[in-house]
Amino acid sequence: xxxxxxxxxxxxxxxxxxxxxxxxxxxxxxxxxxxxxxxxxxxxxxxxxxxxxxxxxxxxxxxxxxxxxxxxxxxxxxxxxxxxxxxxxxxxxxxxxxxxxxxxxxxxxxxxxxx
Amino acid sequence: xxxxxxxxxxxxxxxxxxxxxxxxxxxxxxxxxxxxxxxxxxxxxxxxxxxxxxxxxxxxxxxxxxxxxxxxxxxxxxxxxxxxxxxxxxxxxxxxxxxxxxxxxxxxxxxxxxxxx
Numbered sequence: 741x742x743x744x745x746x747x748x749x750x751x752x753x754x755x756x757x758x759x760x761x762x763x764x765x766x767x768x769x770x771x772x773x774x775x776x777x778x779x780x781x782x783x784x785x786x787x788x789x790x791x792x793x794x795x796x797x798x799x800x801x802x803x804x805x806x807x808x809x810x811x812x813x814x815x816x817x818x819x820x821x822x823x824x825x826x827x828x829x830x831x832x833x834x835x836x837x838x839x840x841x842x843x844x845x846x847x848x849x850x851x852x853x854x855x
Numbered sequence: 856x857x858x859x860x861x862x863x864x865x866x867x868x869x870x871x872x873x874x875x876x877x878x879x880x881x882x883x884x885x886x887x888x889x890x891x892x893x894x895x896x897x898x899x900x901x902x903x904x905x906x907x908x909x910x911x912x913x914x915x916x917x918x919x920x921x922x923x924x925x926x927x928x929x930x931x932x933x934x935x936x937x938x939x940x941x942x943x944x945x946x947x948x949x950x951x952x953x954x955x956x957x958x959x960x961x962x963x964x965x966x967x968x969x970x971x972x
Binding site: 793833 | 888890897898899900901905948950955957959961962963964965
């Protein structure tokens with residue numbers, strides 16, 4: 741079956757612009773996670789969605805970052821007024837939220853470059 | 856303090872030999888899960904193997920096995936009969952649940968494995 745898909749695969753933007761990154765989770769997976777992978781910080785959790793519950797935004801690095809999930813499926817991560825330190829690979833993962841292991845399956849990522 | 860420690864930035868192994876990638880973790884939660892992911896140069900994170908904190912036996916998945924030593928808080932990945940396609944970055948990760956529903960993963964910094972022909 742289809743895995744997690746993300747778009748765009750690459751995004752180059754200028755400092756100060758807003759960007760939107762999209763994630764399509766595996767069909768039927770109710771949990772969705774965003775992570776960021778950068779050279780300096782490694783892999784970091786950003787935000788978590790589960791069904792219709794309020795998202796866990798505890799990993800978002802600043803208020804310039806926001807995310808939404810429409811209809812319990814597709815998610816969009818928005819970064820406003822991008823900064824050079826936002827350059828990273830943004831990874832989305834989904835899981836079925838069944839009993840353990842509740843494995844997270846990752847998409848190919850979006851590589852964001854802020855000039 | 857780091858929750859997941861991978862002390863080997865890089866490892867080399869000859870094709871067809873076995874290799875062990877080290878991972879130690881730190882948690883006070885009695886319920887947790889340990890995962891290994893592979894990230895080839897293409898960038899996608901590929902799930903390899905899982906070990907639950909209450910599992911009595913070490914996990915195995917094909918050529919992958921997890922050497923789980925709970926008292927030492929280690930969860931080393933063993934790859935048997937290495938193949939050229941095993942060359943990649945390998946990440947150890949832990950999920951914890953302290954009452955909520957967020958099983959976010961905390962990752963180590965990774966080990967870059969190179970398989971030599």
